[in-house]
Structure formats: structure tokens, C-alpha cells
Amino acid sequence: xxxTWTRSRSSPSRRTCGASCTARPTARASPxxxxxxxxxxxxxxxxxxRSSPSPPxxxxxADKCAPSRQLPEGTEYEGLPVxxxxxxxxxxxxxxYEGLGTPGTHTYMTRAAQGRAVLDSLRAAQRLxxxxxxxxxxxxxxxxxxxxxxxxxAAELAPTxxxxxxxxxxxxxxxxxxxxAVAANLDGSAYGAFFTYSLSGLGAAxxxxxxxxxxxxxxxxTADLRDNQCTTQALAKYPFLNSRFLTADGRPLTxxxxxxxxxxxxxxxxxxxxxxxxPVLLSHSRNDxxxxxxxxxxxxxxxxxxxxxxxxxxxxxxxxxxxxxxTSNEAAPxxxxxxxxxxxxxxx
Numbered sequence: 001x002x003x004t005w006t007r008s009r010s011s012p013s014r015r016t017c018g019a020s021c022t023a024r025p026t027a028r029a030s031p032x033x034x035x036x037x038x039x040x041x042x043x044x045x046x047x048x049x050r051s052s053p054s055p056p057x058x059x060x061x062a063d064k065c066a067p068s069r070q071l072p073e074g075t076e077y078e079g080l081p082v083x084x085x086x087x088x089x090x091x092x093x094x095x096x097y098e099g100l101g102t103p104g105t106h107t108y109m110t111r112a113a114q115g116r117a118v119l120d121s122l123r124a125a126q127r128l129x130x131x132x133x134x135x136x137x138x139x140x141x142x143x144x145x146x147x148x149x150x151x152x153x154a155a156e157l158a159p160t161x162x163x164x165x166x167x168x169x170x171x172x173x174x175x176x177x178x179x180x181a182v183a184a185n186l187d188g189s190a191y192g193a194f195f196t197y198s199l200s201g202l203g204a205a206x207x208x209x210x211x212x213x214x215x216x217x218x219x220x221x222t223a224d225l226r227d228n229q230c231t232t233q234a235l236a237k238y239p240f241l242n243s244r245f246l247t248a249d250g251r252p253l254t255x256x257x258x259x260x261x262x263x264x265x266x267x268x269x270x271x272x273x274x275x276x277x278x279p280v281l282l283s284h285s286r287n288d289x290x291x292x293x294x295x296x297x298x299x300x301x302x303x304x305x306x307x308x309x310x311x312x313x314x315x316x317x318x319x320x321x322x323x324x325x326x327t328s329n330e331a332a333p334x335x336x337x338x339x340x341x342x343x344x345x346x347x348x
Contacts, residue, residue, distance in 0.1 A: 054082055054094050055118045055154070057145035057324075060230035061108060061197055066101025067094045070230075077232070078147075081328045085142070088332050091133050095121040097150070099204065105226060108201025109146070109179060111269040115153025118143075119162040138166045140335050144173035144327050145291065145320065152177065152299070155276035169338035170276060173283045173327035174291045174320060177271035177299040180257060182291055187254050191290050191320075192241030193225055193234040199253060200226045206265050213256060218246030272299045275306030279344030281334045283313045285323035304348035311345045 056078045059065040070076035071094065078094070085092050098113045099106040107113045118141055126135045143151035155170035176182045179198065186195040200222060203210040211219050221241070225234055243253035256262050280303060284296030293314070300312040313330060317323040338344065 054078065054085065054092050055097075055114065055141070055143035055147035055150035056094060057143070057147045058108075058194060058197065058231050059097075059100065059146075060234060061100070061106045061200055061226045062228055062230060063101045065230035066096040068096050068101055081144070081324065084328055084332060088336070090332075090335070091125070091131060093121045093125040095150075105204035106201055107205040109149070109176065109198045109269060110201060110205040111149070111153045111271065112157065113205060114146070114150035115155075115157040116161060118150050118154035119158060119165065122165055123162065136164075136166060138168050138339055140167065140169045140171070140338055142171035142331055142335065144324050146176070148173040148175035148327075149177065149271065151175075152271045152276075152280075155278060155280060156271065156274040159277045167278050169279045169281070169335065169344065171281045171283070171327065171331040171334065172296075172299075173331075174285065174288055174323065175271060175282075175296055175299055176291050178295045179266045179269050181295050183254050183257060183266075185292050186290065187252055188240060188242035189289070190239050191235065192243070193229070193238045194290070195243060195253070196222055196225050196238075196241060196246075197234075202262075202265055202269075206261065208261060208265070213248060213253065214246055215248045218243075218248075221246060272302030272306075275303055275308040277308075279309040279311070279338060279346075281311050281313060281331065283315065283323075283327040283330060285315050285317045285320070285326065287316055287318045288320045288323060290320035300347075304346075308348075309344050309346045310348055312347045 056067050056076075059067060059070070063069075067076055067078065071079060071082075076082075082092050082094065095117045096102070097106055097108075097117050098104075098110075122139050122141075125131060126133050126137065126139075141151040141154045143149075151170050152172045152175045155167070155172070158165060158167050183195055183198065186192055199210050202208070210222060214222060221238065225238065229237060244250055247253060257266050282296060282300045282303075284291075284293055286293045288296075297312070297314070300310050303310050311334070315323060315326040317326045
């Protein structure tokens, strides 16, 4: 299920609705979501609340890694960016994504499923009693890393999948827009577990038996990452994971991405083939050690060529994790300007 919070302007410190109060978005839109009742107190005022989904970065694939489980427990590393938005008067909804916290494997890195989950979470939040979010109020999307890809996908899909939403803009941080380039950078790196996550998630989405490519050790590692290890635990347990030690033929799984069925699957996840109809703030560090800077830079060029108004904002923060702060610091004022109706800047 998604997690939804709002704070009213007269009572900025109160969380008015939590994870147990929202309906889980599915891969397909429900014509009439039926959120569970919320028993927590409503905001004192009925001020217009600006709502923004904050699709999370990589959580892991195990059900225990779902944001709706980690946020209440205080183990969610996305908690600070969410708090930053709440403190500035935004209503925030955080999706679990498809299959995360529910039966089935999380369809990690699947463009359409992630984009739809973001848009469905907005639909659910706007229909949820007690949040103060108007059913037809303005919304925006904001995410980093996996969340950046999900925000990008949501912005691309919104005109056809959720045309009723009054989408004002999208903040896209370090998006994995080209999985070929991202996989080549990840395999054997400190973040190699993310590549294995991707194969499990895409395999689940496209009904591909990933185990058929693996040796005994590879099957054990892949199952452990899929069923047990959230992000921080996975990186600690499997640093510098190289897929050639996991395969039955000793060849790296990145080579498989160049052949059927994976070639077509990876191509289907490419962002930048569709132009968002709303302004975009695209942030990426030149020193990103997970998602190459050129991937985000190319996405900006692709969107500009399609007519989208893009502000491409590079930074030099060292490392993928630390660069989250650069995106967060720029996101809130940019979002406020979009909700205020001010002209969006462009670097196209």
C-alpha cells in the first residue's frame, strides 16, 4: 500500500494520515479505489493542500522492505526527503510499487509498472478521506534513483494513463533511463546487488525464468536477495557482486542483455521515447557511481527534442547516495513555483 501524509499550514508538525489508511495502487487503474478508513485527526484548516508522490529509491524486493512497513518503524532511508516536503506544506504519498509488500515479486525497474504505481498512488490519496487533499487538486511527482525512473515514467504516461490528474511538474533525480548503460556500470561494482535485483524484477514482469541462467551459487544468491535482503543489507552482504560468478556458463549476465528475450525487455524500459507534457527538473551528479551521468544527460536531451520543458541541473556531489541531497534541496522551491503557476525555467 502507499503511505500518505499531510500537514496543514496551521499545524505543520502533525502527521494527519499514515500508511494504514490508504488503498494499495495496482498495476492497472481502479475506476473507483476504496481506501480504508482513516481514524486519525484531520488538519485544523481546510487549506488547499498540494500533493506530491515521492516514489522511493531502491528498497529491495522482499516484502519487509516496503516503505509502508519501514516508514512507521523509522528504518526508511527516504524519511528525511519526505519530512522536508511535509515541513514545507506538501501532502506526500509514497508508493510501495507493484509486488513490494504484497504477494508476488516486486517488478523492480519495470518502467510502465512503476509509472502506473506512482499515478495510482495519487488517485488513491486524492480519494482518501481525512487527508485534506482535494480530489481534483494540483499534483506533482518527485523521485530519485529508482524513484527518479518512476517519476520519469509517470510523467511520460500521465497524458494517456491518468489524464484527469492536474499534474504540474516532475522532479527526476538520477534516473536509470538506459538499463544497458546502468547494468554495465553496476555489475561487479559495490552496487552489484542492484543488477541482480533488476534481473529478478524484470524476470517477474516478463515471465522469464532467471534461474535457468544460473549455477547453484547464483540461484542461492538471487533467492536471498529477492526474499530477504533490503538495500543496505544487500550491499553489505554482497559487495562487488559479479554476475559471471553466478551463471551456469561463466559469462556475465550483461551479455544476456544483448540477446533475446532480454534485449527487447531492456529496450522496453528506455525512458525518453515519450515526452512529458509538464515541466521537468532533471538533476544528476557528474560523479554518480551508480547511474552514469551521461544517462541522465541524454534523457534531458531526448525530452528537449520532444518538446518538453526541461531544466537540466547537473551537480558535482561525489557519489550516488550523497547526491540525493542536491536533488532534494532544489526540488522543493522548484515544486512551489510550479504550484504557484510561475513560468518554468528551461535549459533546452
